[in-house]
Amino acid sequence: MSPSARVLEWFFLRVPSDRLDEAGRTLAAVPEVRAILTAAGPVNLTVAAWLHSVADGQRLETQLRRLLPHVDVVDRSVVLRPYKLVGRLLDARGFATGVVPLELT
Secondary structure, eight states: OOOOOEEEEEEEEOOGGHHHHOOOOOOOOTTEEEEEEEEEEOOOEEEEEEESSSSSHHHHHHHHHHHHOOOOEEEEEESSOSSSSSTEOOOSOEEEEEEEOOOOH
16 A cells, blocks of 8 residues: 555446446545455445545545445455565555565466
């Protein structure tokens, strides 16, 4: 996570299938959003966001509902302590202490 971001939150969304592309493009423009993942099933869009505080999660959820009124925010979870991020092992302060290389076979 960036030094200014202290909280990682995941948002689990239900999006009409014919609006997934639109939702993805809209979410890609939100600065806090770091990943947008589609899946099959009732919760078909998952969004990862880096935030300054847990309270910012409520603000971002409100912003998402305003930007995408056709989308239901089904659930939201807070990551209490990430142990690995983008292949880097993290200590309790969030600093990289090592790497886990990808094995491309």
